[in-house]
Amino acid sequence: MTATPSPDTPPSTMMTDEEYGALRASAALWAGTSVLITDERGRVLIQHVDYRTTCLLPGGAVDANESPAQGAARELHEELGVTMIVGRGLAVDWVSADSLNAPAGMRFPGEILHVYDGGTWDDEQIAAIRLPDHEIRSVEFVEPARLPDLMSPGDARRALSALRARINAAGPALLENGLPISPTVLDRAGALRTARARHHLPFHAGPAPERLSVVQVWGWLLGPDGRVLVLLEPDTGAALLPGGAPELPDRDDPLITLRREVREEAAAGLGKALFLGHLRDPDKPYARLRYASPLTRLGPPPVDPATGRTHIRVLATPEQALELFDWGLPAAGQLAAVHQARARLGIPRAARQPLTELPDATDLTTL
Template sequence: MPADDMRDPEGLMAPEDYARSRAVFWGGAAVLFTDALGRVLVLDPAYRPGKLLLPGGGVDQAERPSAAAVREVSEELGLSVAVGQLLAVDWVSRGNPEFGKVYGFPGETVSIWDGGLLEESDIAQIRLPEHEITSFHFLPPAQAARRMRPIERRRMLAALRARIDRAGPAVLEDGETVGLGQALQRWDVVPRIATGYQDIAWHPAMEPAAGLPVKQAWVWAFDPLGRVVVLVDPRDGHIVLPGGTVEMDDNGPKAAALREAAEEAALRLHDAAYLGYLLDPDGAVYGPGTGANARARYIARIDSLGPAAPDVATGITYGRLLVSPAQASELLGLGCAGAEQAEYAARTAAARWGIPLSPPQAAIEIPHTGMAALLP
């Protein structure tokens, strides 16, 4: 019962009974940092060997969660930073078996804040507290998640998705999304760091050299608002563009990209045009023993998306999302070449078709039943 409640006290709880009835919680705060490749900063605490954590800790009495986040970063990393957006809030119940045994634990509300991207100069200044933190690592999200407690894994991934989605904080209870959540949360999307792609070059508008085989072809498929289709692999939550391997029966890489888009995503495309290629100089991306090859990229306009169906090659029914090109680049994890490619695709679509440049926004899930024609 609030102290300034002026109602007739008859029938109301006594103040001391009301106070005892209220939930009592601890507070926790953590910070999500990434590097230029999209890898997540995690710490190896001496008091919990083998189980990684985001930088953070408990909120002191009379301390705001954002201030606690700043203080913990200073204490654990030796960095003076200002936290950005609130990315996630997790209500952890008393007795949660995933939390571990902590004396007197009454339950906790944990907030995850955005620390942004750490440059090399920032990373060089990290100083760990003696006897508390043994090491720090920048790991791909999936790899970091495997080395965290399950509840902290779900919390970290939810915060990372919320950062990319730009749709506001994720709301969790015991590490699980409350309600339907946003599309990236519903599909358990795990932003990738695509193996081998970080060092290969993007060649916009250029054709591969004579004799350089084109092994795969992928397509940036645009809707009228400048968003593109990406596919979610339900096996691991990773994101891919529509496209795939150029088969012997395909009439060139463009035909392969359009065929794969139809098979994987039931995409009907229009005005497909060549965009450029990625050079895989030693075949490391495609596979050992492949040799130098090119991976072509195309742009196209979406006519329609049919009902979701299993891919004829894999039997997988992919999730289908509409995101901005910049968000697609973040989710695909193709490094600098991916960011350059996404920007070039968006600007080419704008110049070619008058499609607007889409700002980052909440991902849209394409209905399982499909969507009618998107072109006027």
């Protein structure tokens, strides 16, 4: 009989294969898998099931001799009628035995649950969903901030952590009971736990008609590496671009408004500002202006005089920034205008990468 050294015992101690197998089996966990799918507005697909009161991501238990990725693909086919390969992991969660209040008869030992990226689905992919005759009553896409109201606490934490990991682009998050072991700035700020800024207003590349009152001036402030400055509210995690509402001392000059606001909110300085266009509310005589400008300096984070709070400042690609907002399909036109302005300013296009927090005065030449 072969004797196997146990990694849990001193090197001089030997165990039989049966003893070693029994020891490892006593610490065995279940294995589960799930898939995070969003629509083009960044809303998350959840399933209403007939066997519990809370909602779930697509997924389930991993079968014997099946990899978690294979299990995720099988579950998508069984639950949504969709055939696809899932190969990009977003999170691995260690779920403790005492975290679910599972019935004693279930003898729940804990679980390792993998979350995979199912991608962003367009209308055609969503229309192709076919539900089974049982288990899945319906599916819907919901704002990320609604997940804690619709899912169990652990499931909601895991889904939000996985979504933040997808936006952050730093690789899969390692979780314990849904919480990251090494939280990113999005985790620490609690991004997506409150409803994202929603502006489903058409974007117009031309100047705003004079009859419209300018109620907002926001800027896409581009660092030397092509990423933009995004502000996160310290108490809600809500994201916004630097800028704000005109004030009387601004003398109806939107650039004065923009420079004042970004100085007050972010201690930032601007270079040459290029006008991108405006958003127009069809029901109100208002215009919201958008500019792009190089970010020339960044001082210590200030207290915003309008709110009394100090924003968390991060650099993100323009695409990552949009994932933190709910601007609908019109955002595509604004994004295209940002990249046109970036090219005119001679700034490179940033590759997708982890968000960078800027807690102190920053030497922008190092970016």
